[in-house]
Amino acid sequence: MRARSRSSVTVHVSVGCDPEPAAVRLSAADFRDVGFTVLFFAELFFDPDFVDPAFFETLFAAFFELACFEEVDDVFEADFAFVAFGSDFAFLFDVAFRSDFVFVSDFAFWSDLAFWSDFAFLSNVDFLRDVALVSVVSDFLPFVADFDAFSTDAFTPVPFSSSEGDFFAAFFLPPDAMELLRLGDPQSSTPGDRRRSPRAFIGRSRAVSIGHDVFLRRDHVMDFALIVVLVIALALIFDFTNGFHDTANAMATPIATGAMKPRVAVAVAALLNLVGAFLSTEVARTISGGLIREGEDGVRITPEMIFAGLIGAITWNLITWLRGLPSSSSHALFGGLIGAAIIGAGLQSVDFGVVLSKVILPALLAPAIAGFVAYAATRLAYSITRRSSGPNERGGFRKGQIFTSSLVALAHGTNDAQKTMGVITLVLIAGGYQLADTGPQFWVITVCAIAIALGTYMGGWRIIRTMGSGLTEVKPAQGFSAEASTAATILASTNLGFALSTTQVASGSVIGSGLGRRGASVRWKTVGRIAVGWLLTLPAAAAVGGIAAIIAQLGMLGIAIDAVLGTLTILGIWLWSRRHRVGPANAIELDVAGTAIRGRKATARKRKEKLGA
Amino acid sequence: MIDWADFAIVAIASLVGAGVVVALFSLGVRLHAEGTEYDDDGQKVSVTGIRSRAATVGGYFCFALCGLAALYGVYLIVPALHGG
Numbered sequence: 001m002r003a004r005s006r007s008s009v010t011v012h013v014s015v016g017c018d019p020e021p022a023a024v025r026l027s028a029a030d031f032r033d034v035g036f037t038v039l040f041f042a043e044l045f046f047d048p049d050f051v052d053p054a055f056f057e058t059l060f061a062a063f064f065e066l067a068c069f070e071e072v073d074d075v076f077e078a079d080f081a082f083v084a085f086g087s088d089f090a091f092l093f094d095v096a097f098r099s100d101f102v103f104v105s106d107f108a109f110w111s112d113l114a115f116w117s118d119f120a121f122l123s124n125v126d127f128l129r130d131v132a133l134v135s136v137v138s139d140f141l142p143f144v145a146d147f148d149a150f151s152t153d154a155f156t157p158v159p160f161s162s163s164e165g166d167f168f169a170a171f172f173l174p175p176d177a178m179e180l181l182r183l184g185d186p187q188s189s190t191p192g193d194r195r196r197s198p199r200a201f202i203g204r205s206r207a208v209s210i211g212h213d214v215f216l217r218r219d220h221v222m223d224f225a226l227i228v229v230l231v232i233a234l235a236l237i238f239d240f241t242n243g244f245h246d247t248a249n250a251m252a253t254p255i256a257t258g259a260m261k262p263r264v265a266v267a268v269a270a271l272l273n274l275v276g277a278f279l280s281t282e283v284a285r286t287i288s289g290g291l292i293r294e295g296e297d298g299v300r301i302t303p304e305m306i307f308a309g310l311i312g313a314i315t316w317n318l319i320t321w322l323r324g325l326p327s328s329s330s331h332a333l334f335g336g337l338i339g340a341a342i343i344g345a346g347l348q349s350v351d352f353g354v355v356l357s358k359v360i361l362p363a364l365l366a367p368a369i370a371g372f373v374a375y376a377a378t379r380l381a382y383s384i385t386r387r388s389s390g391p392n393e394r395g396g397f398r399k400g401q402i403f404t405s406s407l408v409a410l411a412h413g414t415n416d417a418q419k420t421m422g423v424i425t426l427v428l429i430a431g432g433y434q435l436a437d438t439g440p441q442f443w444v445i446t447v448c449a450i451a452i453a454l455g456t457y458m459g460g461w462r463i464i465r466t467m468g469s470g471l472t473e474v475k476p477a478q479g480f481s482a483e484a485s486t487a488a489t490i491l492a493s494t495n496l497g498f499a500l501s502t503t504q505v506a507s508g509s510v511i512g513s514g515l516g517r518r519g520a521s522v523r524w525k526t527v528g529r530i531a532v533g534w535l536l537t538l539p540a541a542a543a544v545g546g547i548a549a550i551i552a553q554l555g556m557l558g559i560a561i562d563a564v565l566g567t568l569t570i571l572g573i574w575l576w577s578r579r580h581r582v583g584p585a586n587a588i589e590l591d592v593a594g595t596a597i598r599g600r601k602a603t604a605r606k607r608k609e610k611l612g613a
Numbered sequence: 614m615i616d617w618a619d620f621a622i623v624a625i626a627s628l629v630g631a632g633v634v635v636a637l638f639s640l641g642v643r644l645h646a647e648g649t650e651y652d653d654d655g656q657k658v659s660v661t662g663i664r665s666r667a668a669t670v671g672g673y674f675c676f677a678l679c680g681l682a683a684l685y686g687v688y689l690i691v692p693a694l695h696g697g
Contacts, residue, residue, distance in 0.1 A: 279691045361615050369620075373627045377635040384639035385646070393646035400638045400679065407686045414690055477642075481635050488630035489623070491689045496626060498619040 227303045227559060231427045234310040234566075236451045239420040241317040242329040243273060243455020245463060246416065249326070249486065249506035250409035252467030253479035255588055259398035260405075262459070262584035268402075269409040270457035276413020277421075277449030282439070290354045291334050292341045299349040303427050304552045305340040307559065310423070311566045312336025312545025316537060318573040324462035324470070324582075325533035328501040330419060331359055335541030342542070343549035355538070358499070363534050366489075366500040367508025374485035374509035378516030381477045397476035404483035409456075411490050412502055417452045421445060461587040462577075467507065468588045470526045472514025482506075482513035504534065634682045641675030644668040 250272075251265040260268065294301055313329070313336040320327040341349045385394055421440040428434040434441065440448075468474060474482070486502075486509040493500040507530060514522040548566070552558045647668045688694045 276690070279693065282692060357615050365615075365620060369624045369627060372624075373631045376628060377631045380632060381635050381639040384636060385643045387643075387646065394642060396642040396645060397638070400642075403679075403683050404634075407683060407690070410687065411690045414692075477639070480638065481631070484634045484638075485627065485631040487686060488634070489627040491686055492623045492626035492630060495689050496619060496623050498616065498623045500623075 226556070227307060228427055228433070230559065230563060231303050231307050231310065232424050234307060234314065235420050235423045235427075236447060237570075238310050238314050238317070238329075238333065238423075239417065239448055239451035240455035240458075241314055241321070242416050242420070243270075243452040244458040244460035245317050245321055245327070245329050245455075246412055246503060247456050247458075247460045248463040248467040249502050250405045250412060250483075252464045252506075252588075253474050253482050253510065254398070254401040254405045255464060256468030256474040257398055257401060257476045257479045259401040259476065259479065262461075262464075262587060265405075266457050266459045266584070268406060269412075270453040272406055272409040273413035273417065273456045274449050274453035276410045276415075277417030277452055278445060279410075280414035280418055282418070291338060291351060291358065293349055293351050299341055299345040301337070301341065301426075302344065304559070305337065305344050305549060306423060306427060308340035308343070308548035308552050308562065309333065309336035309338075309541075309545045311548040311562060312339050312541040312543070314566070315544045315569055316541040318570060319540075320533055320537070321460055321462055322573055322577055323529075323533070324466040325530055326463050326467055326503045326507050327530075327533045327537050328363075328503045329416065330501060331363070331534075331537045332541040333419065333423075334359065335538040336545030336548075338538070339542030339545030339547075340549035340552075343546045343553070359538055362500055363504055366504035367511065369500070370485055370489045370505040370508035371512030371515070373489055374482045374512030375516040377481035377485050378478050378513040381481045382517060385477060394475070394477040397480040400480045401476065401483055404480060404487050407487040408483060408490065408502070408506070411487070411494070413449075413452065415494065415502065417445075417448045420448045420451070424448070459584060459587075461582040461584060465582060465587045466526065466530070467510055470523065471507070471510050471530075472520050472522045474510065474513070475517060475520070478513040478517045478520065481516070482509040485509040485512065630682075634679055637675045637682070638679045641672040641679070644672035644675065 247266055247269050251260070251269050254260045255262050255265050292301065293299055310333070313332040316327075316332040316335065317329055320332075338350050338355075381397070387393075421444055424444050425434065425438075425440045428441075428444075429438075486506045489500065489505045489509070490502055493505070511522055511527060514520045548562050551562050551565070554561070645668070647665070
């Protein structure tokens with residue numbers, strides 16, 4: 001008749017025409033350790049030919065005992081409580097549920113007995129946890145006593161549109177019953193002596209569903225709206241850091257060779273990122289790309305987790321920027337989310353196999369493949385342009401660099417702005433502000449595009465310095481080869497289904513091209529620093545995200561503390577960065593001698609200087 | 614785990630793509646370098662000899678092919694163009 005263990009799934013008490021009513025004499029204690037409680041109140045057949053009236057009386061007594069607990073201390077502790085009535089008379093009084101999820105319905109669900117009650121009575125039922133669903137489906141009046149506690153002023157209906165939200169339920173009620181509930185005037189006989197508090201019914205539930213509508217308590221609605229706004233703000237800040245962190249991928253080598261002036265280069269990159277963001281707006285179905293076991297059987301990534309994860313990602317992006325290290329912004333985002341998910345849902349929420357195959361191994365493979373391609377391309381470029389007599393003219397590669405680096409910038413815009421759009425869209429969907437399975441809204445696309453373009457325009461000069469002159473000295477033919485390799489590798493990886501990080505590809509290309517040009521040397525110390533940065537990205541962002549998630553568990557206070565700490569961190573890093581400013585003027589010392597392309601004016605000026613001297 | 618076949622395809626495609634573009638552009642640069650000379654500052658000082666018409670045309674042809682490759686790159690980047 002019943003199973004008892006923490007993990008048991010069902011306690012199925014079927015009364016029906018069972019001639020042994022004693023079997024249903026249960027109390028709340030019987031359910032205390034059950035993971036999943038189902039109380040079925042069976043259909044009573046009033047057909048005297050079928051049911052002996054005496055049997056009915058005994059059964060009713062059993063029933064009553066089951067439904068009426070003397071003390072509110074009788075609390076259902078189960079994780080999930082499901083109470084379904086299928087009787088003509090359904091009663092539930094003086095019960096408290098500490099379950100996370102309570103479903104009360106007077107509808108009998110089992111196979112061939114789909115009846116609902118003629119008369120349903122709920123009184124003084126206390127839901128102590130966040131979500132309670134109450135469905136009352138009766139032929140005539142569902143007497144829901146003490147419903148005056150439930151006024152729609154205190155609650156706001158929210159459009160829960162799918163099974164992806166906190167819960168999914170479809171309910172229906174006779175219209176007059178809805179009126180009764182809304183009026184909050186039960187006019188029904190209440191068992192006066194049992195009645196403890198008129199406010200007992202809703203208890204501390206965050207959400208209640210009655211009939212078609214889902215109601216969220218208004219203070220929680222405020223909290224929820226606030227966290228959604230905060231997540232959007234943080235996502236845009238992340239997008240901005242993503243922009244300036246990655247300017248170097250496209251523009252470090254053309255700036256280093258003088259193919260484009262620094263200001264012009266970042267402006268072109270910003271424009272192409274802006275355009276790119278509008279070109280590709282397909283949003284990933286999962287935020288973490290499978291690193292976290294999301295979805296039906298896994299963890300639900302809450303806005304709080306995303307909030308904490310974004311703090312981790314932004315902090316790590318700023319630290320690596322301060323150190324001038326190119327590092328993957330996506331890995332920082334994944335790291336932050338992983339940290340928050342481990343705190344929020346435990347270590348098993350992370351799929352470490354996917355972490356290995358999608359983050360760690362690609363971090364080794366991306367620079368290797370790009371480095372090899374760039375090495376070969378550089379060798380090729382130099383061997384083709386070598387002249388047997390006279391100097392080799394390789395200045396023409398600068399014009400080519402403009403195109404290859406622009407391609408990289410455009411690809412970056414289509415890829416990276418999309419990540420932020422995905423985060424914002426998934427949060428909007430989780431919050432019920434947007435339908436599931438819909439793409440990003442236009443305003444989301446626009447603000448993400450602007451944020452990444454502004455970030456790109458900021459330049460991230462420290463990283464440009466590392467990529468453009470820190471790893472190796474870059475010459476035009478070499479820079480062209482490196483950028484062509486970066487573009488080819490990124491396009492191949494995104495179109496052939498083996499995702500590689502743009503940053504890691506670009507860094508690998510620069511190193512490979514340095515190895516490929518005779519006379520160039522690669523500064524392996526810098527390469528080592530970058531490699532350490534890549535190794536640390538995931539765990540470091542995870543650590544910060546985890547700490548933010550621990551603080552966020554304090555509720556709104558924690559979120560506020562997080563927001564303040566995050567702002568202080570950003571300000572602190574920015575102030576620290578002011579001690580040694582790196583800007584377009586001093587990012588890379590240009591060697592403009594040799595075969596530099598100059599505008600006519602510059603050339604004329606130089607001639608004048610020469611004449612003057 | 615890692616799909617090594619996919620990885621190999623990406624590696625080969627990258628190598629071929631970058632190789633072809635770099636080779637073409639280099640060839641263009643090389644062809645246009647025929648017959649020019651520079652001083653130590655990199656200023657073009659003289660055009661000794663005459664760059665053959667074939668070299669000029671060939672160079673521009675190479676650059677045009679590179680331009681096509683860049684357009685193909687744009688085609689690959691923009692999903693609306695290739696339906697994905």
